[in-house]
Amino acid sequence: MEPEDEIVKIDPVRKKKILKQRAALYAKAPEKEINKGVQVEGLEFLLTEERYIIDTTLVVEVIPLKELTPLPCSPPFILGIINVRGKILSVINLKTFLTLPEKGITNLNRVIILKRSDIELGILVDEVIGKVSFFSDQLKTSLPTIKGNQKEYLVGVTEDRSIVFNIEKFLTGRNIIVDEEV
Amino acid sequence: MNNREEFLKKIRATFKIEATEGIANITSNLIELEKKPPEAKQAQLIEAIFREAHSLKGAARAVNITEIETICQAMESVFSALKNKTIALDSRLFDLFHLTVNTLSNILEVADQEIPETLKGRVTTLSINLLKVEAGEINEVELPEPASPPEAQPFTINDGKHPDDKLPQQLQQDHHQQPQQAHRYQPTDQPQKAEASRKTIQVSPAVKHDETIRISVEKLDNLLFQSEEMLALKQTFDHVGEGLRATVKKLNSWSYEASEVSLKMEDYVEWTSSLVKTVEADLEKLRKFSMMEAYNSGAKIESLLDEVKKMISVPVSTILDVFPKAARDMSKDKGKEVSVAIRGEEIEVDRRILEEIRNPLMHLLRNCVDHGIEKPQIRKQKNKPEKGLIQLIIDRMENNMVEITIADDGAGIDMDKLMKRYLKQEKIPASEASGIKEQTLLNYIFKSGISTSDMITDLSGRGLGLAIVQEKIEQLGGSVSVKTTAGKGTEFRIQIPLALVTFRGVRVLLGEREYIVPTSKIDRVLRLDKSAVKTVENKETIPYNGEVISLVHLSDLLEMPFKESEGTHILALVFCSLDEPIGFAVDEILDEEVVLVKKFNNQLKRVRNVAGATVLGSGKVIPILNVSDLLKSAVKETSQRVREKRTEKEKEMNTILVVEDSITSRMLLKNILETAGYKVSTAIDGVEGYTKLKEEPFDLIVSDVDMPRMNGFDMTAKIRSDKALAELPIVLVTSLSKKEDRERGMEVGANAYIVKSSFDQSNLLEVVERLL
Numbered sequence: 021m022e023p024e025d026e027i028v029k030i031d032p033v034r035k036k037k038i039l040k041q042r043a044a045l046y047a048k049a050p051e052k053e054i055n056k057g058v059q060v061e062g063l064e065f066l067l068t069e070e071r072y073i074i075d076t077t078l079v080v081e082v083i084p085l086k087e088l089t090p091l092p093c094s095p096p097f098i099l100g101i102i103n104v105r106g107k108i109l110s111v112i113n114l115k116t117f118l119t120l121p122e123k124g125i126t127n128l129n130r131v132i133i134l135k136r137s138d139i140e141l142g143i144l145v146d147e148v149i150g151k152v153s154f155f156s157d158q159l160k161t162s163l164p165t166i167k168g169n170q171k172e173y174l175v176g177v178t179e180d181r182s183i184v185f186n187i188e189k190f191l192t193g194r195n196i197i198v199d200e201e202v
Numbered sequence: 203m204n205n206r207e208e209f210l211k212k213i214r215a216t217f218k219i220e221a222t223e224g225i226a227n228i229t230s231n232l233i234e235l236e237k238k239p240p241e242a243k244q245a246q247l248i249e250a251i252f253r254e255a256h257s258l259k260g261a262a263r264a265v266n267i268t269e270i271e272t273i274c275q276a277m278e279s280v281f282s283a284l285k286n287k288t289i290a291l292d293s294r295l296f297d298l299f300h301l302t303v304n305t306l307s308n309i310l311e312v313a314d315q316e317i318p319e320t321l322k323g324r325v326t327t328l329s330i331n332l333l334k335v336e337a338g339e340i341n342e343v344e345l346p347e348p349a350s351p352p353e354a355q356p357f358t359i360n361d362g363k364h365p366d367d368k369l370p371q372q373l374q375q376d377h378h379q380q381p382q383q384a385h386r387y388q389p390t391d392q393p394q395k396a397e398a399s400r401k402t403i404q405v406s407p408a409v410k411h412d413e414t415i416r417i418s419v420e421k422l423d424n425l426l427f428q429s430e431e432m433l434a435l436k437q438t439f440d441h442v443g444e445g446l447r448a449t450v451k452k453l454n455s456w457s458y459e460a461s462e463v464s465l466k467m468e469d470y471v472e473w474t475s476s477l478v479k480t481v482e483a484d485l486e487k488l489r490k491f492s493m494m495e496a497y498n499s500g501a502k503i504e505s506l507l508d509e510v511k512k513m514i515s516v517p518v519s520t521i522l523d524v525f526p527k528a529a530r531d532m533s534k535d536k537g538k539e540v541s542v543a544i545r546g547e548e549i550e551v552d553r554r555i556l557e558e559i560r561n562p563l564m565h566l567l568r569n570c571v572d573h574g575i576e577k578p579q580i581r582k583q584k585n586k587p588e589k590g591l592i593q594l595i596i597d598r599m600e601n602n603m604v605e606i607t608i609a610d611d612g613a614g615i616d617m618d619k620l621m622k623r624y625l626k627q628e629k630i631p632a633s634e635a636s637g638i639k640e641q642t643l644l645n646y647i648f649k650s651g652i653s654t655s656d657m658i659t660d661l662s663g664r665g666l667g668l669a670i671v672q673e674k675i676e677q678l679g680g681s682v683s684v685k686t687t688a689g690k691g692t693e694f695r696i697q698i699p700l701a702l703v704t705f706r707g708v709r710v711l712l713g714e715r716e717y718i719v720p721t722s723k724i725d726r727v728l729r730l731d732k733s734a735v736k737t738v739e740n741k742e743t744i745p746y747n748g749e750v751i752s753l754v755h756l757s758d759l760l761e762m763p764f765k766e767s768e769g770t771h772i773l774a775l776v777f778c779s780l781d782e783p784i785g786f787a788v789d790e791i792l793d794e795e796v797v798l799v800k801k802f803n804n805q806l807k808r809v810r811n812v813a814g815a816t817v818l819g820s821g822k823v824i825p826i827l828n829v830s831d832l833l834k835s836a837v838k839e840t841s842q843r844v845r846e847k848r849t850e851k852e853k854e855m856n857t858i859l860v861v862e863d864s865i866t867s868r869m870l871l872k873n874i875l876e877t878a879g880y881k882v883s884t885a886i887d888g889v890e891g892y893t894k895l896k897e898e899p900f901d902l903i904v905s906d907v908d909m910p911r912m913n914g915f916d917m918t919a920k921i922r923s924d925k926a927l928a929e930l931p932i933v934l935v936t937s938l939s940k941k942e943d944r945e946r947g948m949e950v951g952a953n954a955y956i957v958k959s960s961f962d963q964s965n966l967l968e969v970v971e972r973l974l
Binding site for chain 2: 069085086087088089090091092093094098099101102103107108109110129138139140141144196197198199200201202
């Protein structure tokens with residue numbers, strides 16, 4: 021009952037003023053967050069000395085590449101097939117897929133397994149850096165240095181100059197589907 | 203989505219399954235009833251339909267789909283009246299009943315969304331008409347135009363997931379519903395008197411059902427998947443056993459050698475040999491244990507797998523139940539009359555196989571109705587019963603196969619027309635027509651683009667269908683054939699395996715890659731002297747069964763880099779083929795194995811010449827080849843191209859050893875060098891590289907620096923200190939770009955040093971060319 025007594029004691033004009041001040045204070049959002057937009061979680065990896073970030077929700081796991089069976093009569097961007105716990109998945113070379121110049125060879129040896137509904141596959145990367153988060157509005161969306169088909173899958177570039185890659189578009193696109201008759 | 207919505211969604215999904223079953227039951231009972239069975243049977247059927255309508259009504263009310271509830275209510279009343287004999291069963295009623303059932307299915311299809319007004323209108327019309335029937339005013343019934351298109355499911359190869367299907371179908375429905383024309387029954391015969399059919403109704407003995415429980419297909423599939431994996435486990439045991447056997451053998455030979463060593467070392471030798479004996483005995487024990495375990499677990503796993511396979515086996519009737527109804531709808535649309543007789547529908551087959559052949563079978567049925575069965579007046583002229591008969595006969599065969607026969611008593615395939623089409627499309631002069639066998643022509647109808655039907659109908663007749671039917675069935679490891687008699691009818695025979703999962707395959711080697719070819723597809727394996735290969739009209743040929751057949755190189759079809767096979771013989775597989783046999787040259791035949799087929803997911807929907815893959819006991823993934831694709835590819839592959847490729851590559855090949863621990867870099871380097879025309883071997887580190895150098899001569903080495911066991915610097919130093927190898931050019935390719943590293947490389951004697959980050963194909967090839 022004590023708080024109620026206290027309120028009673030406060031002069032109504034003053035009370036109104038306090039409440040107004042408080043309301044104004046609450047109504048004001050912290051400036052920084054508005055500008056930065058939504059915070060997004062991503063998985064960052066290295067591909068030929070460039071850093072890429074993809075949405076983590078479609079990542080199943082990251083595995084080391086131990087053996088790879090070449091798949092005949094498949095497009096060049098498919099490096100081969102692997103066995104992941106009884107499932108046969110194809111491993112895609114993003115560089116070839118994005119028609120990036122094949123310059124530099126690296127110790128590509130990590131496979132990021134991705135899955136979206138009935139599509140499941142691996143992409144081969146040099147190194148997985150780890151989870152990162154960034155603000156969606158802080159991305160730069162046009163950069164002259166973006167090459168080849170990269171543009172089509174570009175969400176933007178972070179302040180640290182990592183490329184945010186649209187993995188959803190990649191996985192839902194027709195381009196990755198192999199469906200060829202003799 | 204809030205909880206309530208989610209809950210509603212869930213129970214609607216359950217309702218959908220239940221209602222689909224209910225509708226299917228009503229349909230099959232209606233079809234039976236229409237055949238006018240004996241009284242007692244009629245009563246049973248009416249009772250069954252009444253019950254189904256009643257329970258469906260209740261279920262619809264629970265999920266709040268009033269349209270279904272309304273129709274079922276009316277349906278229930280009519281059948282209640284039929285049951286109580288207050289009205290008589292009139293053959294004219296069946297169109298109304300079938301239309302009602304179709305409408306139920308239509309509502310069910312769209313039940314998740316807003317139900318369109320046209321459909322709502324139809325519900326009202328139908329229930330009014332049903333009420334008229336119940337009141338005995340059958341002559342007042344006005345039948346709206348049939349609204350549902352007869353089973354017009356588009357026929358495609360993939361597994362029936364068609365997100366786009368819904369739309370055109372719905373559009374079609376709406377389109378059909380627009381004309382509200384109604385036609386009135388003409389009273390043709392007097393309504394049967396109810397009294398006439400009043401006899402004692404036999405109460406059907408209660409059917410004893412096995413206890414069942416509903417499990418989602420997904421769960422069963424997962425279970426099967428897991429059980430299949432166990433099979434791999436057994437193979438692993440076998441593999442371990444084999445490995446142990448080889449180790450024991452090695453120890454054997456060692457202890458033998460050791461006993462030969464000079465007497466001075468007597469003590470040491472004695473100690474060693476006793477130790478080796480103990481190790482040998484231990485290993486032997488382990489080997490026996492492992493083999494025993496492989497055997498035991500194998501038996502257990504196989505019986506487990508058998509049980510699981512039984513679980514996913516369902517009677518063929520699960521897909522055939524809709525056929526009589528579908529045939530009725532299709533034939534009505536064509537102004538034909540057809541009845542369907544099914545035999546052997548209780549035979550159980552792997553559900554996944556049934557799912558896959560549902561569409562091919564439906565397509566063949568459509569073919570029978572469309573092209574086989576004649577119109578009633580024509581049949582009458584030919585002294586055939588006006589109603590055509592399509593028979594579906596399912597038979598179990600030996601070696602776990604099932605045969606499904608679809609036969610009609612229609613006009614048969616017009617062979618003259620087919621011949622004309624064949625000559626025209628294959629550009630064969632008419633003068634050669636007499637030499638063409640009937641079987642060749644019949645097989646030809648499975649090629650795409652062939653139809654003897656002049657008119658292209660919406661049901662079939664585009665000719666593409668049979669090609670897809672054949673492809674689908676062959677994909678399942680089955681076969682299809684056709685027989686026809688002019689004026690008497692056409693018969694399609696399909697043979698499919700009872701269960702998927704494993705098959706016997708031959709493991710072949712091409713270059714360094716292994717492939718599996720299904721044993722069942724191999725007619726013969728030939729080992730021929732190279733001189734037996736003769737070039738005829740620029741094509742390579744070999745003798746086979748007294749004939750001359752073409753020879754193609756499997757590695758060419760699989761688009762692999764060309765390599766001249768060594769040795770004096772060639773090995774060729776001859777595949778079973780309806781057309782000309784063709785020989786496929788391989789480098790080596792390794793063995794025959796029971797393999798587990800692993801299908802690719804939808805990202806690799808269809809890969810040319812590859813049917814899937816399998817995983818060997820060693821964990822190695824091996825592609826399984828698609829033989830019918832290979833036969834097609836072989837015909838396409840022009841011998842011209844093969845020859846050109848050969849002469850171009852026939853220049854003297856330099857051999858290069860690539861030493862690299864990263865598998866991708868290794869493959870990349872190998873590919874680049876092979877494409878440039880070098881013969882390439884690989885090693886995974888310095889130790890292996892150095893060993894290889896001792897075994898065979900190489901012209902150049904390309905090596906990584908940073909490797910386990912022996913790095914590139916150490917290997918280079920070792921090579922340089924070896925007199926025999928001192929002059930061998932060495933190219934180091936490395937990510938180490940510091941000046942000291944480069945200097946170190948030159949110091950140990952490397953001829954060139956390429957930094958990975960600035961690597962590109964041309965500069966590697968340039969360096970290699972310069973050094974050779």
